Amino acid sequence: MLVKGTAMRRVRDDGGSTLVVVLIVMLVLSIGGLALAAVVANTTSGLVHSRGTAQSRAAADAGLAAVISDARRTGDVCDVHASGTAPKYSVTSTCTADKVTFESVGTGADGRTTTLQAVYDYTTSPAMSGEAELVFFNSGSDSVYFTNHVMAQTNGDLATILFPGGGLFECKTVVPGNIITKGSIAGQSGCTINGSVYAGGLNPYSGYSLYLNNSDLIQGGAAVVGNVLVAGSPGIKGSLTVPSTAKVTAGWGNDLKKPATDTTHIQGGIVWSSTLGQPSLDPWFDYPATATLLTADWPGYQIVTLTSTSSPYNCSNWTGKSNTFWTSYVTGLSKNTVVDARACPGGMDTAQGANSTATLGVNLVFIANHYTLGTLKLSPKPGTDPQAWFIVPDTTIDASPTCLSSKKGTPDYKIVTDASISVTVNSMMYTPCDITVGNGGTWTGAMYSGSLNDGGDITIYTSKMALPHQWGTGPGGSGSGATMQVLGSRLSQRDVP
Numbered sequence: 001m002l003v004k005g006t007a008m009r010r011v012r013d014d015g016g017s018t019l020v021v022v023l024i025v026m027l028v029l030s031i032g033g034l035a036l037a038a039v040v041a042n043t044t045s046g047l048v049h050s051r052g053t054a055q056s057r058a059a060a061d062a063g064l065a066a067v068i069s070d071a072r073r074t075g076d077v078c079d080v081h082a083s084g085t086a087p088k089y090s091v092t093s094t095c096t097a098d099k100v101t102f103e104s105v106g107t108g109a110d111g112r113t114t115t116l117q118a119v120y121d122y123t124t125s126p127a128m129s130g131e132a133e134l135v136f137f138n139s140g141s142d143s144v145y146f147t148n149h150v151m152a153q154t155n156g157d158l159a160t161i162l163f164p165g166g167g168l169f170e171c172k173t174v175v176p177g178n179i180i181t182k183g184s185i186a187g188q189s190g191c192t193i194n195g196s197v198y199a200g201g202l203n204p205y206s207g208y209s210l211y212l213n214n215s216d217l218i219q220g221g222a223a224v225v226g227n228v229l230v231a232g233s234p235g236i237k238g239s240l241t242v243p244s245t246a247k248v249t250a251g252w253g254n255d256l257k258k259p260a261t262d263t264t265h266i267q268g269g270i271v272w273s274s275t276l277g278q279p280s281l282d283p284w285f286d287y288p289a290t291a292t293l294l295t296a297d298w299p300g301y302q303i304v305t306l307t308s309t310s311s312p313y314n315c316s317n318w319t320g321k322s323n324t325f326w327t328s329y330v331t332g333l334s335k336n337t338v339v340d341a342r343a344c345p346g347g348m349d350t351a352q353g354a355n356s357t358a359t360l361g362v363n364l365v366f367i368a369n370h371y372t373l374g375t376l377k378l379s380p381k382p383g384t385d386p387q388a389w390f391i392v393p394d395t396t397i398d399a400s401p402t403c404l405s406s407k408k409g410t411p412d413y414k415i416v417t418d419a420s421i422s423v424t425v426n427s428m429m430y431t432p433c434d435i436t437v438g439n440g441g442t443w444t445g446a447m448y449s450g451s452l453n454d455g456g457d458i459t460i461y462t463s464k465m466a467l468p469h470q471w472g473t474g475p476g477g478s479g480s481g482a483t484m485q486v487l488g489s490r491l492s493q494r495d496v497p
Contacts, residue, residue, distance in 0.1 A: 059106025063089025133462035138167035166202035187216030196220030239268030297468035315344035330358035374419025392431035401432035401450035
């Protein structure tokens with residue numbers, strides 16, 4: 001019996017050891033399972049986190065790319081606020097003097113965000129449309145030439161000079177303005193443009209849409225549709241934007257293609273664009289000046305009609321020698337006035353008389369079929385700021401300058417500064433034909449014409465003016481010349497924590 005009991009106890013002792021082993025094994029397996037579960041959970045969380053980060057980064061990249069593309073296409077660079085939903089992003093921009101910072105926040109499906117910050121340089125150029133001081137619609141082989149004979153001036157701000165007809169603009173003087181043209185620009189060694197240029201490239205000069213000779217200089221930036229020659233160093237102080245297919249000759253014989261750049265001749269570098277196109281300029285503004293329009297367009301103005309028999313002034317005695325039209329009538333005006341002289345075959349001719357001198361204290365509008373302005377001296381009365389208009393109507397309403405062919409004994413519909421003038425009243429010339437500079441003197445105000453032919457010296461002090469309803473304004477309307485920004489090269493890009 002004793003032996004049997006001992007054997008049974010041994011059996012029970014072995015069972016207890018087995019149980020302990022089983023428990024230990026189960027504990028180890030449980031710990032391993034928990035560890036594996038933790039690894040799986042952490043891996044899943046990491047994958048989800050990585051996916052959310054990747055989505056938010058992709059969204060931020062997409063937003064930045066979209067805004068940069070739009071900025072190059074539209075010139076909308078500063079104060080951008082853009083957003084998208086698929087992918088989800090929000091982009092803003094802030095400009096300093098010559099740099100713009102874009103900040104793009106992308107959001108993933110799990111709400112995680114990535115913020116990218118990119119810094120670009122940019123230059124300010126004239127806008128593609130809007131009010132302007134000087135507008136010439138020369139086209140084809142007709143070239144407007146600013147030489148030392150045509151010396152544009154400003155009283156502060158840069159002027160806006162438009163060439164919507166697509167002809168060539170040639171320059172050999174200082175131009176204190178921004179130039180926008182559908183045509184091309186050619187410097188003739190001595191041209192300095194104090195602003196920026198935007199050239200559409202029609203009628204290129206020697207194969208170039210922008211041709212800058214040795215000493216020619218653009219102080220701002222340039223956007224040019226076509227090939228460019230920049231011979232001087234620097235010929236362009238800002239950046240140059242050209243199509244990706246363009247050729248840029250930086251220095252004689254040094255032809256560059258995308259993606260090359262040159263900061264010696266083009267200080268701001270070259271931007272090769274796939275979206276740069278023609279500037280969109282307003283078409284010709286037809287002003288027929290009918291009797292109904294005169295009453296409606298110039299409210300409150302007295303309308304005086306000159307004929308061969310009108311009194312006290314008629315088609316004979318408002319021109320010619322020793323008349324009192326300027327010294328007495330114009331100087332004595334106390335009310336805004338329209339003088340309609342279309343019935344006078346020869347139009348206005350101030351060059352015939354030595355008495356074409358007046359001081360003006362009210363607004364004055366002339367409507368005639370021709371003007372020969374010479375020996376004319378028109379100045380504002382002390383304490384007044386009047387305006388004057390010299391208008392040759394365009395009677396063909398077709399959104400283009402219709403210059404009627406002159407016949408013997410009929411007017412030529414031009415405005416000619418035949419002898420030295422001194423017009424210091426803000427005044428506007430309007431004709432669908434040419435403005436021809438003879439011995440010009442000084443003009444203050446604006447010009448809007450089919451073309452400009454220079455031949456004598458004239459100094460133009462520019463100021464914005466408009467005809468009724470032109471550029472959305474009323475008589476004498478003016479406004480700020482719009483500008484656009486030309487985006488340059490990327491300077492830096494980084495993640496923002």
